Amino acid sequence: MLTADFDYHLPPELIASEPLVDRSASRMMVLHRGSGQIEHRMFRDIGQFISAAAGDRLVLNDTRVVPARYFTNHGHEVLRLEPLTPTRWRCMVRPGKKFRIGHSVPIGEATGTVVEILEENGDRIIEFDRVVDESKHGHLALPHYMGREDQPADRERYQTVFARQEGSIAAPTAGLHFTPEVLQTLPHCFVTLHVGVGTFQPVKVENIADHKMHSEVYEVSEATALAVQSARRVIPIGTTAMRTLETVARDHGRVIATRGSTDIFIHPGFEFKVAGGLLTNFHLPKSTLIMLVSAFAGKDLTMQAYAEAIHERYRFFSYGDCMLIV
Secondary structure (H helix, E strand, O other), X not given: OEHHHHOOOOOHHHEOOOOOOOHHHOEEEEEOOOOOOXXXXXXXXXXXXXXXXXXXXXXXXXXXEXXXXXXXXXXXXXXXXXXXXXXXXXXXXXXXXXXXOOOEEEEOOEEEXXXXXXXXXXXXXXXXXXXXXXXXXXXXXXXXXXXXXXXXXXXXXXXXXXXXXXXXXXXXXXXXXXXXXXXXOOOEXXXXXXXXXXXXXXXXXXXXXXXXXXXXXXXXOHHHHHHHHHOOEEEEEOHHHHHHHHHHHHHHOOOOOEEEEEOOOOOOOOOOOOEXXXXXXXXXXXXXHHHHHHHHHOHHHHHHHHHHHHHOOXXXXXXXXXXEEO
């Protein structure tokens, strides 16, 4: 398949750059894989499609977004990809010519030095003389399509209400719709996958088979493994939860308690071992995420659903509406 097969035109006014005040007030398209039926509902209706008595289990990603975007005292951008130690970071930087080996990187009262440039992708290793004050200088790395800088309100709103394991650059956005009140009515458990910078990177190859996925760290607890093994139907909340579960099942034959890293690329032709449903937001054209959805729901039905969402004026992307695939 070609990357162009997953393209669509989105009117820019449908991009949700601001969140709804009420998390659970989002619209929810319900896509029935078997019949091809499309329903237009509200996220608050999700309990009508989930049955604890029938053995359903939601699996949510409890990662927490950290302020990973920094600006030097000269206004140059540093995106912390991985804190190797509290004072030694692996980073993406912009503009690259300002971050040659030996160059100074002042952020507030801390001064860093570029000590290494990684050959495979140009990432920098920066060593600081003290811990950078995250609360004062850190920013959330909001997706570029929001067209704005982060605001104080995003510190809370760009987190799920169940976020607890720090480490993500971006939020697992399907989880943003849940309130504590909605969640407590539904059978659920958690995995952790720390969302990396790859979530912002477009597919640049013509043939999707040539695309190389980024690697992300995950963990599955014993309690979650047992809950998934005993469930009749497992419904990942978001593509990150799905990628975690399908990675573990691929590598171990079933979902077990484990931790590791995954660069799994789910696209049409993939054989699912765990997922029996999926809640997800509406994704960027030609992205690996719309390819994942197409693998689960079928490409033609997925593209039909996206056309319907545009016609019905759904809100797209991270702060937008959602789709439940059953």
